Amino acid sequence: MKCSSDISNRIKRSEGQLRGILKMIEDEKGCKEVVTQLSAVRSSIDRIIALIVVNNLKELYESEEYSDKEIEQAVDLLMKSR
Numbered sequence: 252m253k254c255s256s257d258i259s260n261r262i263k264r265s266e267g268q269l270r271g272i273l274k275m276i277e278d279e280k281g282c283k284e285v286v287t288q289l290s291a292v293r294s295s296i297d298r299i300i301a302l303i304v305v306n307n308l309k310e311l312y313e314s315e316e317y318s319d320k321e322i323e324q325a326v327d328l329l330m331k332s333r
Contacts, residue, residue: 258302265295304328 311317
């Protein structure tokens with residue numbers, strides 16, 4: 252699987268958000284603020300997962316070397332991330 256720079260950048264952004272959340276916890280910020288930021292990271296990760304699976308499906312489709320099982324596995328991955 253190729254990891255596009257867009258996906259890599261999104262992962263780095265999520266990593267930065269997580270570091271920020273750790274700092275919030277160390278600074279004893281409120282529960283609501285921390286949970287709000289954690290929810291944002293979770294949404295970001297869900298989008299990254301979807302992008303990775305979609306890119307993989309595109310590669311399979313373009314190569315015309317895919318099976319129904321591979322398509323089912325990709326759909327399962329998307330469903331699992333929700």
